[in-house]
Amino acid sequence: MTVARFWRKQVHRYNLVGTHCNECGEYFYPPRNMCPTCRRDGKIEPHKFNGAGEVVTYTVIRTAAEGFVHQTPFVLAIVKLDEGPQLTSQIVCDPEVAYIGMKVKPVFRRIGQSGERDIIHYGTKFVPV
């Protein structure tokens, strides 16, 4: 992952900032600049999520992709935010305690590093409430 590629999305990754369509009211995280419902009639603006979320489903990654090998086992989940959108992130907890429906809140964490000389990237993980 190049520096520029990560830096562009820094605001969204560090602060759980996505977008909102003022036309139909739908919220987007990850952010979208084109509303799938209203398309060109949509009115997209930034939105900072309140952070409250719930685990929709999860897994425990035991064989990881490059850059995540040293973190195994870790809990990967789809989290539904209060405002409606769903995202993929990690839950910082013992794999044994994760469950569907678990209430979670965001935390700022180191996400990964592809290689020793690569940049360390940070972002939003979740912890049980």
Added chain:
Amino acid sequence: MKVLVMRDVAIIGVYNTKFGEMWDRSFRDIFVEAGVGALEDAGVSGEDIGGLYVGNMSGGQFVEQEHIGALIADYSGLSRNLHLPSTRVEAACASGGLALRQAIFAVASGYQDITVAGGVEKMTDVSTSIASSALAAAADHEWEGMMGATFPGLYAMIARLHMHKYRTTSEQLAEVAVKNHYNGSMNPIAQYQNRITVDAVLKSIMVADPLHIFDCSPITDGASALVVAPADIAHKYTDTPIYIKATAQANDTIALHDRRDITTLDATVIAAKRAYEMSALTPNDIDLVEVHDCFTIAEICAIEDLGFTKKGEGGKITEEGETAIGGRIPVNTSGGLKACGHPVGATGIKQTVEITHQLRGEAGKRQVDGAEIGMTHNVGGSGATAVVHILSRNR
């Protein structure tokens, strides 16, 4: 849906290479073998062909080669003198199915007559972790991959929720792998020809809970090719042309987290609906199906989403043997992606080659008696692309 006046299309030649870890053979070696095999099966020569469509997911990452269409045509001897148009088609693991679709369009529209559709992937020239990262690029890299998601991880999250909502069990998932290995044991090209037990699946190492390594399709080298022609002239080349009754595709969100329902592949549901409408057939008319079982849970979702059983009952009907050869709707007679292997760009073509063998009645020990109508179902990513074809012995 718009109905176009198009020509009927038939498959007149097919070929699969051996699937597996082929250390001694190169990317171009295996594709040329498949292409030549399909032409020989059809009894046509290079001069008869209008063009090629080649499914390939990631030559760039697996063998550091792009411009695959040109390479394939060149080494198949179709460039220097004939200068045939050759096009690479990419839709992750659905690249093969989509290549077939382009070849059908070329023939149906009248733009070309005899056309080749192929697929190829050479995955074992890189380490497993590089292969996994290459495959993970079929998901949303910025918002899934960068959070640590792997493909087994995404399908594991589908499996977890399917179990939660429908009480699907790990044993039922394992039954998919057991059946597909059994079918693979009767397929000479299959990567795995050994039979396994439910116990062996459950005792294999966990990759991403609840998926064990035996719930996952392997990393495979392989190539497949077939020849399509206008149905009106198909009998000139073969006694048993296999007719394309429907070609359909649907797309959905790239990321799993954006889907309407995590346990349903809407792309599959919609592609199937379009295919049934185009062919005026229903799930009850289908005699056998090759589905995209990149993971055991994927086969369970597929048989539900294609309409072969109610949502949530895929595990149950698998356990009851309805999807075995001899059952109500045989699924993955080739061994599927699980046992036959999954060279990602080739899979969609391999599925069509298997259905063609079955409908011609030449599938040997794994033959489905009286098979007249078959279906293929090829998925890209975690369900962002689905391609469905319906094939028949009868025009």
